[in-house]
Amino acid sequence: MFKAADYVVRQVVSPEIGKDLIDWGLKAIGVELAWQKTKGEGIKVAILDTGIDEDHPDLIDNVKEYIDFTNSPSQYEDMQGHGTHVAGIVAAMDNGIGMVGVAPKAELYCAKVLGDNGKGGFEAMIRGIKWAIDRKVDIISMSLGTSSRPPEVLYQVIKQATAQGIVFVAATGNENSQVCYPAAYDEVIAVSAVDENMQHPQFSNHGIENEICAPGVNILSTYKEGHYARLSGTSMATPIISGAIALILARYKQLHNGAKPSVSAVHELLQHMVKDLGAQGRDEVYGAGIINLALLP
Structure with a gap:
């Protein structure tokens, strides 16, 4: 059984109309410099989560299916x-x-694999991944997890998608424990969280599988029923990395006549587009460090 990575609603907010607020989490990763080069044009991102408010005024044009x-x-x-919060990030x-999201020109494909109680079975996850494969998405973002090892069939479908060039990104989890699945798979980019002081929040899971970190505390995004909210969790850090990868892929295509990097190349690029935090080099708490989009070529 999978569940959405637990999160905290800090507040439901009403941002100023006529102004796109760039949240602290986006500013912290240098997104404004990256936007001078690309905003994620033509990149397809699948969100496997609790569903979507498809009519939200900040999502309506980008939600394709x-x-x-x-x-x-x-x-x-x-x-x-x-799911709506994740999609907006x-x-x-x-x-x-x-x-505004990290990649405001990217396309969203939203599969509801977690029910109205925030939980879902492995079959729904597998069907969601296969649906995303059929839509030829570039990235699958999963702010969900389970502490127990899933059945082998899920791993096989993840490997199938990876072989077709799809990049998987998933939350490490919020139990201050070991990295959960599917983030623990080698093929998946495991994302932990940092707060506004670039410190490890107590909830964020950690382990050798942890690949990278991103802001995940008090993050502003879209919310159900057309609202906005500030939430915390590795669920929020994960879509920041998914959006960052959308920018990386779009920029790579610009520089290489439309060519797409391999999944392994994306993993490698991420390791060099970070600011190191914590112990020198890659560590179990921060991974390689916090994503730094100011380094986007």
Whole structure:
């Protein structure tokens, strides 16, 4: 059984209309410098989560497809707010409303694999990944996890997608414990969180699988029913990395006549686009460090 990585609603907010707020988490990773080169044009990001508020004014143009694999009474609608928050961090529109995502020109494909209670089975996850493969997405972002090792069939479908060039990004988890699955798989980029002081929050999981970190405390994004909220968790750090990878892929295509880097090349690029935190070099708490998009070539 998977569940959404637990999170805390700090406050539901109403950002100023007519102004796109660039949240502290985006400023901390140098996103404004990266935007001078790309905003993620043409990159497809699948969000596997609790559904989507597809009519949210900051998401409506970027949400291209959505589907429910949970048989929830609400169908694809996001009753939790979690999936909508994650989607906004990746690609909320730069439209003078509310806030803006890391890659505001990226396309979103949202699969509801967690039910209205925030939990879901392995079958829904597998179906969601296969659906994303069929849509030829570039990135699959998963702010969810389980502490127990999933059945082998899930790992095989992740390997299948990776072989087709899809980059997986997942949350390490929020139990101050070991890295959960699917983030613990070698093929998946495992993301931990930092706070505004670039410190490790007590909730963020850690371990040798941890690859990179990103802001994950008090992060502003879109929320259910057209609202906005500030939430905390590795669930919020994960889509920051997914959005960052969308920018990296879009920029790579600009520089290489439309060519796409291999998944292993993306992992390698991330290791060199960081500011080291904690112990020198890669460590179990911060991974290689915090993503630094100011280093985008």
